[in-house]
Amino acid sequence: MFAAARVGDDIGHSAALAGMVAGTLVGGFIAAAGGLAAGALLFTGLGASCLGVGVLLVGLSVAVGWLTGELATTARDTLAEGGADSMTQQGVITTGSPNVFINGRPAAVASASLVSCQEDGAQHLTEGASRVLINGLPAGRRGDRTTCGATVMTGSPNVLIGGASEQTLPVQAEVPDELYKASDLTLLFAGLLGGGGGAGGEAGALGSLLSKLPGINKLARIACRAGQLLTSVAAVGIIARPVDIISGQKFLCGDDELDFTLPSRLPVRWQRCWRSGNPGDSVLGRGWSLFWETSLEHYGDGLVWRAPSGDYISFPMVPEGRRTFCEAEKRWLEHHQDDTWSVYDISGERWHYQPLQACSPSLPLRLTGPCGNAILFEWNPDRTLHALTDSAGKRVMCRYQDGRLESAWLDDEICLVSYAYDTEGQLVTVTGRGGSVRRRFSWQDGLMSAHEDANGLLSEYRWQTIAGLPRVVAFRHSGGEQLTLKYDFDRGTRQATRDDDAQAHWLTDDDDNVASHTDFDGRRTAFVYRDGELTDVILPGGAIRRSVWDRYGRLTQETDPEGRTTTYHWYRQTDGLTRIVYPDQTTSQAAYDLRGRLECETDPCGYRTTYHYPDDDDPLADSVTNALGGVVQLQWNHQGLLTQRTDCTGSVTRFEYDRFGQLVRSEDAEGHITRREWNAAGQLSSVIHPDGSRESLLWNTRGQLTGWRDPLESEVRQAYNVLGLPVSLTDRTGHTRRWHYDPRGNLLCLENGNGAEYRFNYDATGHLLSEIRPDGTSRHMQWDERGFLTALEERGSPAADGGSGLRWQQFGYDDSGLLTARTTRDAGYHYRRNHRGQLTGVLRTPTAEGMVRGIDEDAVQFTYDAAGKLLCERGVNGELHYVCDAPGNLTALTLPGGQRLAWLHYGSGHVSAVRFNQQTVSEFTRDRLHRETGRSQGVRTQHREYDNLGRRSLQRSGLSADVTLPEQAILARLYRYTGRGELAGVSDTLRGEIQ
Structure with missing residues (x-):
């Protein structure tokens, strides 16, 4: 009989870790000794091979090497098994039965109960009594295991459950995975230290594959970590489409x-x-x-x-x-x-x-x-x-x-x-x-x-053997950009010199990670690593952006330069987020089934969205229920593509695809059908609208969209440069706009097609410094060392007397980049924010010049709910209060005088009526596409009709039938469109014909 397990009972891992360490050391000594003996036999055999006995000695060397390797492995495994007898507490059972309690605590059950393990995070209890079921699942007991291999250590003092254990989920190995690897590599290196012998146990050493060069997977993780910490990949050494400047490798x-x-x-x-x-x-x-x-x-x-x-x-x-x-x-x-x-x-x-x-x-x-x-x-x-x-x-x-x-x-x-x-x-x-x-x-x-x-775009590379390996030393592309790369492995530095002589520098640490980066404009960023992960970025100016990652490469915590911390919790050993704790301690949560499929999401206000699946093998939900109880039904084809969507009001949209998964037909809830045609290269070539009109798309041999033909066969044409950026656009009237770029893709000049142009200028890293417009007005920008815009000066076009208007603004930011201050000639504005970075207040303080112009001091405050939706706005003129429903639709607005506007919704947020205090202002009727088809406002009504392209074709208004007034004449307006969809004319019963 075993003690029944409950929420709060301990789980633990055995001391197999200590056993494995001891086994590694003993096994290493055995392997080393065997390596020495085998090495001596091998060299003796090679020396004696011309006498005919060397073959026997070489063979004996192989046998000794194999035997010592086997003895070392046996020693390691024996001591590891011996360490499994003792247990160390590593966590507790966190969830249990919703309606069965043992000693006042929820009973633990296999599969359904979660545990929190210090080593492996959230896991499931996977064993329980085969003959005692709670909520249809085996009851958990002391001695039963979790999916990470931990064991329940404690249980009820007076409730015992017998019977054999039943396993419901796979169990991970008990000995830590990294220790298995460390142990085996220790044995390998110990054998190699003994000389050239040990060929049977350690032949073909892994050393040739354990290269210092980072592989593509590691380079991808470096780029991912940089992106997560809002840092460019160039800062961590990935440049030149792409080259890893740290190792000198080219990769694709x-x-x-x-x-x-x-x-x-x-x-x-x-x-x-x-x-x-x-x-x-x-x-x-x-x-x-x-x-x-x-x-x-x-x-x-x-x-x-x-x-x-x-x-x-x-x-x-x-x-x-x-x-x-x-x-x-x-x-x-x-x-x-x-x-x-x-x-x-x-x-x-x-x-x-x-x-x-x-x-x-x-x-x-x-x-x-x-x-x-x-x-x-x-x-x-x-x-x-x-x-x-x-x-x-x-x-x-x-x-x-x-x-x-x-x-x-x-x-x-x-x-x-x-x-x-x-x-x-x-x-x-x-x-x-x-x-x-x-x-x-x-x-x-x-x-x-x-x-x-x-x-x-042609990218070219020049190679040179440096430190025994070929490395990229020069790069250029046909758009004009050039880089010269230099490596100093003794000092741990790398350098890139651009075609305009600007230089960037990288400094590496002992593990060949980028320790600091100096950009082409001289701004310096530093990096800190822990356990092989990029964790801290020290930004130009000294602010720090921090992150924490678990051993599986998942982000568990990030802190912005202002100290606002967000934490992330994950579902078992998957990429499913179960909880996010925001800087203000509000949380959003998610739950998953045993196959890792999302079952429900709960926002910080407690509103829940749930997902339902047709069977155990389908990763695609067939229905989604929102927080208001509205259900959206989904159907998918064998390709995993959506074929039908039924919204919570019963409106149905259908889709059809070809064998390549390309959308060929869609039908909206009103029965309007749109067809699409694709060319042999898989590019959309035509769209046939419900009225039979056709739009055509034209592509060049490089797969670029070069033209669009409207239903009246007029064309718009576009051309590109080798960077894939548009260089010209000619509309159907023959006017052409043109774009001009520098080698790095920065826009230098825009010709507007009327003989005028916009001109732009940038700093070394692409920050816009100035813009000169066709009318002579200009804008000039200044940036601080953190990369934030600090000043904007706007000059008007020159006047006849030579003067020009001038307007300037200055900006201040916190270290995370959020705006905290703005100063103009007339006033200064100060912005306050809460722990989540949301704007909570704005204070306007007039300058002396502003006071002369009649500007007074003013302040506005904002409050939010847990989900970040605006609740209240306070100012000198009173307060505005907002009420939103679970999906975020505005349902009520209270004005400063106490009057209240209310919006009634149906379905997923479509307005059906508007009320002012207790009086209905308007009611709306809608079609199956939820477009407004009618509204009432007092005794007056309005009716709308649409053509099959969704354009308004008729709008008619009049009075209710039971009202007899001279004004009750029906007012109607008809809309006509060209084949291009442009408004061609309006027939109005009041104004007549409008072209």
């Missing part, structure tokens, strides 16, 4: 390398990646990796995973039924009971691999999502991909030539992408669906010397 893995996407509940994203520091080969050539070129294989005494990006990640060997976590790469490796393997992260997408083979990598069987939707892979005998089938049943087949991927075809009928190569097998062109070339590449000595994007 952005949207330009996304060749196509097939929509489904688990979409296929055909992504290419290339990195100059990647030694691996690919069906596209050296350094490349397609997303499906991933594998898992033995290497030494551990495993190596080739990620979809082409990065190589080392894992230890994991026993069946266990998993381990690579903190550096934020990935788990799990060894399943059927001897298959999987690798996954907090997103829940999981790569499944065949059982490991001794002599070849294990290839992926499938890629699955959290709800089980899968992409299935089929392989050729030469271990290249034959075909994949997505969760919508669409099949992509691959064709090869001379060992290189030639093309990928949808259902073996339509070419989605094709590839061409040079004589050395290097990729030179990527051609998309429809025949447009999306990418071009040039190579020199196996390194990428140039690439051209779909817009025609």
